[in-house]
Amino acid sequence: MDFFFLVIQRNGFLSRLKYSLIRQLNYMFFGSQPWFFASKCRLSPSPIVQVRPLSDERRLQKVDEVPFDELRPEFRRDFALLQDALLSRPLPKTLGAASNRSSGNNSSSGRPLTGPMYATLVEEYARAVSGPSGVPVIATAWESVAAQEVAAAAAEAAQQHANALVALGADAPPGHYDNADVAFNSSTAGDDKSTDATAMDNRDESGAGVALSPSASTFLPRDQAEGAAAHARAYATCLTLFDARADGSAAASARQALEATMTAAFKDWSTRNAAASQRASQQVLSQLYTKSGLAALEALPTHDVSAETATGGAAGVVAGDKTNGSETVASSEGNLSGGGGAAVEDAKHPLADPKEGPALVARLFGQLTAEFNQIAFGSDSSSSSSSSLGPRASAELAAFLAVKWPLLSARCAAAAHAAQETEAAKLDAMLADTQRRIAAAETRDGARNGDAAAKASEVSALRLEVAKLGAQADGTRARQAVLEQQRVEAQKRASDLTLAAEEAQQETERLAEDLRRAKNEAADLEKERALLQDRLEAIPAYEPPPAACCALQ
Amino acid sequence: MADADALARLRQFVSEGESPAPAGAKQATTTATEPFKNDAAALSSNGESSALGVSFLDGGVPNFSSWPNEPIPLISPEISTNGVEVLTVNTEALAMLRRIPVAVAVLAVSGLYRTGKSSLLNWLVDPTINAAYDLNTTSAPAKADTESKDVEAAPPGATDSASILGSGFAVGATVQRCTRGIWIWGRPRAVTLRDGSVGALLVLDTEGLGGLESEGRYDARIFALATLLCSTLAYNSLGTIDEKAIGSLSFIAELSRNIKVTGEEDGNSSNSSDKSTESSQSSGKRQGRDAAADAGLQKFFPEFCWIVRDFALELVTEDGEPMTSDQYLEAALQPQAGFDASTVERNAIRRAVTSYFSTRRTVTMVPW
Numbered sequence: 001m002d003f004f005f006l007v008i009q010r011n012g013f014l015s016r017l018k019y020s021l022i023r024q025l026n027y028m029f030f031g032s033q034p035w036f037f038a039s040k041c042r043l044s045p046s047p048i049v050q051v052r053p054l055s056d057e058r059r060l061q062k063v064d065e066v067p068f069d070e071l072r073p074e075f076r077r078d079f080a081l082l083q084d085a086l087l088s089r090p091l092p093k094t095l096g097a098a099s100n101r102s103s104g105n106n107s108s109s110g111r112p113l114t115g116p117m118y119a120t121l122v123e124e125y126a127r128a129v130s131g132p133s134g135v136p137v138i139a140t141a142w143e144s145v146a147a148q149e150v151a152a153a154a155a156e157a158a159q160q161h162a163n164a165l166v167a168l169g170a171d172a173p174p175g176h177y178d179n180a181d182v183a184f185n186s187s188t189a190g191d192d193k194s195t196d197a198t199a200m201d202n203r204d205e206s207g208a209g210v211a212l213s214p215s216a217s218t219f220l221p222r223d224q225a226e227g228a229a230a231h232a233r234a235y236a237t238c239l240t241l242f243d244a245r246a247d248g249s250a251a252a253s254a255r256q257a258l259e260a261t262m263t264a265a266f267k268d269w270s271t272r273n274a275a276a277s278q279r280a281s282q283q284v285l286s287q288l289y290t291k292s293g294l295a296a297l298e299a300l301p302t303h304d305v306s307a308e309t310a311t312g313g314a315a316g317v318v319a320g321d322k323t324n325g326s327e328t329v330a331s332s333e334g335n336l337s338g339g340g341g342a343a344v345e346d347a348k349h350p351l352a353d354p355k356e357g358p359a360l361v362a363r364l365f366g367q368l369t370a371e372f373n374q375i376a377f378g379s380d381s382s383s384s385s386s387s388s389l390g391p392r393a394s395a396e397l398a399a400f401l402a403v404k405w406p407l408l409s410a411r412c413a414a415a416a417h418a419a420q421e422t423e424a425a426k427l428d429a430m431l432a433d434t435q436r437r438i439a440a441a442e443t444r445d446g447a448r449n450g451d452a453a454a455k456a457s458e459v460s461a462l463r464l465e466v467a468k469l470g471a472q473a474d475g476t477r478a479r480q481a482v483l484e485q486q487r488v489e490a491q492k493r494a495s496d497l498t499l500a501a502e503e504a505q506q507e508t509e510r511l512a513e514d515l516r517r518a519k520n521e522a523a524d525l526e527k528e529r530a531l532l533q534d535r536l537e538a539i540p541a542y543e544p545p546p547a548a549c550c551a552l553q
Numbered sequence: 554m555a556d557a558d559a560l561a562r563l564r565q566f567v568s569e570g571e572s573p574a575p576a577g578a579k580q581a582t583t584t585a586t587e588p589f590k591n592d593a594a595a596l597s598s599n600g601e602s603s604a605l606g607v608s609f610l611d612g613g614v615p616n617f618s619s620w621p622n623e624p625i626p627l628i629s630p631e632i633s634t635n636g637v638e639v640l641t642v643n644t645e646a647l648a649m650l651r652r653i654p655v656a657v658a659v660l661a662v663s664g665l666y667r668t669g670k671s672s673l674l675n676w677l678v679d680p681t682i683n684a685a686y687d688l689n690t691t692s693a694p695a696k697a698d699t700e701s702k703d704v705e706a707a708p709p710g711a712t713d714s715a716s717i718l719g720s721g722f723a724v725g726a727t728v729q730r731c732t733r734g735i736w737i738w739g740r741p742r743a744v745t746l747r748d749g750s751v752g753a754l755l756v757l758d759t760e761g762l763g764g765l766e767s768e769g770r771y772d773a774r775i776f777a778l779a780t781l782l783c784s785t786l787a788y789n790s791l792g793t794i795d796e797k798a799i800g801s802l803s804f805i806a807e808l809s810r811n812i813k814v815t816g817e818e819d820g821n822s823s824n825s826s827d828k829s830t831e832s833s834q835s836s837g838k839r840q841g842r843d844a845a846a847d848a849g850l851q852k853f854f855p856e857f858c859w860i861v862r863d864f865a866l867e868l869v870t871e872d873g874e875p876m877t878s879d880q881y882l883e884a885a886l887q888p889q890a891g892f893d894a895s896t897v898e899r900n901a902i903r904r905a906v907t908s909y910f911s912t913r914r915t916v917t918m919v920p921w
Binding site: 068072074075078079081082083085086087088089090091092093094112113114115116118119121122123125126127129130134135136137138139141 | 627628633639640641642646647648650651652653654655656657658659660673676677679681682683685686742744745746747748750752753754755774777778781782783784785787810811812813814815850853855856858860914916917918919920
């Protein structure tokens with residue numbers, strides 16, 4: 001039964017004709033049992049293209065020394081297909097489902113292996129093959145790869161997170177803010193150190209400038225909110241990164257460790273940021289303080305004049321030292337402190353004014369606060385520059401103002417008090433002088449009063465005399481009228497008495513003579529009366545003493 | 554750079570490895586490995602700087618053009634101190650692998666000894682022949698379409714063709730196996746992976762199977778390692794896929810004995826002698842377990858590409874119709890009737906091939 005036509009050729013080749021013939025014969029005899037036919041005859045397919053081998057056997061053996069272009073064209077054609085099959089879009093080596101038992105790692109399959117992971121895989125398998133059992137266990141190897149990848153992913157994620165924080169702002173190099181602390185407390189000692197710092201660190205050549213525009217440097221401090229946002233971003237990114245890479249049983253604990261690491265890193269960064277913020281804020285404040293001339297103004301005139309001049313001299317030295325250290329600020333600063341020094345020398349210091357002093361202090365601190373806020377938080381217009389003095393800026397400003405404002409205000413008050421005291425003394429002297437003058441004026445006044453009384457009595461005497469003279473004049477006029485009557489009578493009698501005319505004439509002439517004399521006398525008296533009247537009017541009225549004197553009294 | 558020194562020592566190492574002195578094998582191993590410890594340390598120590606020493610070209614393509622364009626031993630058989638032959642990993646190769654920053658695709662070529670695997674690989678890694686598949690060569694896009702027809706013209710962009718001749722995977726004309734263990738080409742190839750991302754293609758050359766000096770266990774271990782380490786396994790054979798060719802794939806059927814998915818299945822599959830004494834009633838259970846094990850292995854196994862090199866190969870069906878090379882392979886992998894021992898064994902091999910390698914392809918070629 002198990003019979004079929006089998007044609008075996010020595011060369012193993014079967015022509016297409018024979019192939020079809022045998023197939024036909026088998027079909028005729030055994031019906032359609034193609035598997036018999038297939039299994040026996042398929043294995044000797046007939047060639048259509050007989051390709052001639054490289055004739056040179058020696059060349060075939062040293063085929064690698066033959067240039068590829070000289071190989072047979074058919075081979076090169078087929079090789080192109082092989083290239084396409086093997087080199088075009090090759091399948092990546094992927095991390096298989098490492099553990100069946102700890103399932104839930106479905107995501108693990110299909111994850112491409114990178115070089116380091118592949119290296120670990122190679123190591124693991126080679127070790128297993130050379131191990132006691134000699135049989136590699138896939139799950140074990142994958143677990144190692146996964147564990148190593150977890151560790152690498154965690155390390156890289158943590159590193160990336162740290163880099164993100166570093167990119168936010170690194171710690172300032174040592175000495176970067178050194179001068180700030182000292183300058184904040186006392187000016188003279190700090191400047192030696194600031195020059196030292198500039199000598200040590202070339203980057204700090206214009207350290208003041210850097211600190212005044214912190215946005216230009218990549219150093220801390222940074223805005224805490226910005227840092228927190230960057231941390232949150234990096235945190236999420238790194239965890240995503242980690243989740244994308246990490247897998248296996250160790251992933252969960254490594255993730256927790258990574259989270260803790262990143263949180264700790266941010267906490268550390270925040271601490272350093274706050275410290276840097278404190279340093280930078282203090283430095284900026286001290287520089288603004290110096291720039292605003294407050295250092296010079298602080299050397300207010302106290303009750304001790306010698307101390308004042310000494311402090312003023314010290315301030316001058318400060319300005320001189322600053323010019324050596326930081327040139328950008330030094331020029332303006334020198335001018336300002338020079339002006340301050342001039343102000344100190346002025347006896348009437350503006351801050352010593354009890355009314356203007358507090359207002360001036362308030363204005364100066366207001367300006368300082370505004371400038372500080374400008375540096376610390378930036379204005380709305382230039383918000384693009386993330387200039388920031390960090391989270392401690394406000395607190396430091398508050399602390400600064402809390403320390404400096406009362407200090408300066410108290411100095412102002414003291415100076416104002418001293419100035420007022422001298423002013424009061426001066427006023428006391430003026431008062432005494434005025435009182436002296438009042439007393440003198442009073443004595444002068446008494447004398448002038450006596451004189452007036454004498455004049456009044458004189459006037460009354462003159463008036464009396466005038467009245468007497470008036471009465472005399474009246475009497476004279478009455479006598480004149482009597483004499484006129486007598487003359488009229490005489491004239492009448494004369495007319496009557498011609499004889500006696502001459503006598504009468506003579507009498508009349510005598511009487512006329514008398515009248516004329518009396519008229520003259522009356523005119524003289526009248527003239528004298530007018531004179532006296534003038535004199536009476538010429539005497540001044542009584543003047544009361546000056547009002548000032550009264551007020552002083 | 555330290556790369557020059559590393560390269561020099563690498564060459565020295567390669568030349569030492571090719572002519573191992575049998576008498577002083579132990580000494581040879583120490584001298585061979587000792588410098589590499591330092592070398593690996595040096596590599597890893599400056600690896601911090603050179604870990605990113607792989608510069609990237611446009612589009613995130615890593616530039617491997619400075620990597621050694623020559624084979625490097627990856628896993629080598631060595632005699633350990635107690636006289637047992639062990640497979641050791643070249644630490645320098647590992648250090649190089651760790652510097653690859655992208656996903657890797659691994660092509661391993663296996664096959665019987667003396668079938669010209671290494672020659673084929675030398676051509677495959679030669680950038681002058683297949684620049685179209687290398688993202689590091691600038692002329693790639695222009696050549697891609699014309700490659701198949703226009704093989705004669707060497708790509709003008711590739712310049713280091715001279716390095717191929719004389720420094721490729723070892724090729725020999727004797728019955729001695731030229732390749733010991735597993736070698737890796739020192740310069741990864743920047744390629745576009747199947748998912749479209751940029752990756753590095755590594756090429757592994759494995760020791761020929763079934764050589765005179767081999768023992769089956771060693772071959773099986775090498776083959777198992779190659780299978781586990783690659784994403785595409787190319788099996789190179791001369792002649793048609795006949796029963797003999799199928800029979801020569803016996804080490805594939807043995808894979809399940811040389812590879813375990815998990816540690817648990819240790820007792821079941823490794824000592825099959827216990828298994829047979831245990832009971833015959835569990836044969837059905839064993840079948841199921843084998844199937845499960847096959848399915849488990851399948852997930853980790855690479856693509857399988859059978860390179861059939863034969864002069865007289867006509868691809869026709871039993872009806873004489875033309876068929877594709879893949880259909881040819883599938884037909885050859887159909888179980889055959891018969892209950893004689895060899896047929897059963899070969900059918901077992903066929904089943905192993907189909908169950909382990911879910912993705913199978915065939916490329917037929919005429920020899921050179």
